[in-house]
Amino acid sequence: MSPFGELMNNSQNLAGYLRLMKDILARKRTAMNKIIDYTNAQAKVLAAEEFDDEAFDDYIGLKQAEIDKINELDDGFTAVYNKIEGDLKNNSKEFESIIKEIQGIITEVTDMSVKIGMLEKKNWDAFEKRRNEIKRTVKTFGVNRQTASSYYKNMSGVGGEAGPVFMDQKK
Secondary structure (H helix, E strand, O other): OOOOHHHHHHHHHHHHHHHHHHHHHHHHHHHHHHHHHHHHHHHHHOOOOOOOOHHHHHEEEEHHHHHHHHHHHHHHHHHHHHHHHHHHHHHOOOHOOOOOOOHHHHHHHHHHHHHHHHHHHHHHHHHHHHHHHHHHHHHHHHHHHHHHHHHHHHHHOOOOOOOOOOOOOOO
């Protein structure tokens, strides 16, 4: 085999690996878009008048599935990059166009990651607010129940000396 044939074969392999990396990033972008959609849907659940904890938990599960996909994709991307890193540095001019496309997708994915972080922070704050409202409601219910119980005990005479209030004490 001539040295030119080997160079051509390496060049074709490198191009294939770069296309694979681009495909991995595109799939990661799709998964991140789904996470953004699920996070926005969670925000709607949190903003609803009545909290639907099942829907909220479902979105957590859906997001986790996408996060697991992203982790697998990241592992694959890293493995491919590590395999071609040396060849890529030596042939970067030849593949400048696809490298720029890959860099563009990486920038998009990074921006999406920041957006997800901001949405998650907003949701966390809304969740904390909702949780505190529920705690107040439960506490108020407990106080109201205790007050009602004391009232009925007093009215029935079980609670001590309190007799009927309107009874005439004169004989």
